[in-house]
Amino acid sequence: MPKPKRQVQRLLVLGLLILVAVLLAYKYRGALSFDAFAQHREMLLAYRDSHYVAAVATFLVIYICIVAFSLPGASVATLTGGFLFGLFPGVIFNVAGATIGASCLFLAVRWGLGDWLSAKMDVSEGRTKQLKDGIDENQWSMLFLIRLLPIVPFFVANLLPALVGVSLFRFVVSTGVGIIPGTFVFTSVGAGLGSVFESGEMPNLGVIFEPQILLPLLGLAALSVLPILYKRFSRR
Incomplete structure (x- = not known):
């Protein structure tokens, strides 16, 4: 099949996936909210107690779909993992679902657009080519950096590596390891939701920006930048 035709077909499939994601986000916009979770928490606990393995499998499938289609509700899903399964193994289930x-x-993005865009960037000139070369030269550092910094939206951190030709192995490793600190924090918040519900309060989802949490994350992010700085100053 000629390459242009094959590329058009890939873009059509990618566009269809985006349409499905938009429709799912619209249809389940209320089901993936914290209010819906709080309303059905007793039912979720009862299902977990009577069908633990099925509850784990269902939770993972839902979490994977939320992330894969970039649906709103990833934070609620992480809290749910902590609430249902505790800090451990809840954090393991959350990291697995998010990574998969x-x-x-x-x-999906690399198959539909990433290879073509990466090739275009390789033959381009100017700042675009410099950006692509910089990411290629420091892939590990850049991948860990965008995972550790809480200011980078999760779906953006999933899209950028696909658009610049990062390998699947590096993406999986950096994602699985890089999201552990933040996931650990939100899972621990979810594990303590029982007392929060009893007191009629709302969980503090801004806890990750508190100094005792944010500063260690920034320290890890700084460590991921050190190889880039070392290469730059060693050349000078």
Whole structure:
């Protein structure tokens, strides 16, 4: 099949996936909210207690779909993982669901657009070529940096690597390891939701920006930048 025709077909499939994601986000916009979670928490606990393995499998499938289709509700899903399964193994389930879902999105974008865009950037000139070369030269550092910094939206961190030709292995490893600190924090918040519900309060989702949490994350991000700085100053 000629390359232009094959590329058009890939773009059509990618466009269809985007349409499905938009429709799902519209249809389930209320079901993936914290209010819906709080309303059905007793039912969720009862299902977990009577069908633990099925509850884990269902939770993982839902989490993967949320991330893969970039649906709103990833934070609520992480809280749910902590609430249902505790800090451990809840954090393991959350990291697994987020990593698998992100990898699915990464593969879909790379299959539909990433290879073509990466090739275009390789033959381009100026700042675009410099940006592509900079990312290629420091892939590990850049991948960990966008995962560790809480200011980078999760779906953006899933899309950018696919658009610049990052390998699947590097993407999976950097995602699985890089999201552990933030996921650990939100899972711990979810694990303590029982007492929050009893007191009639709302969980503090801004806890990740508090100094005792944010400063260690920024420290890890700074460590990921050190190889880039070392290369630059060693050349000078």
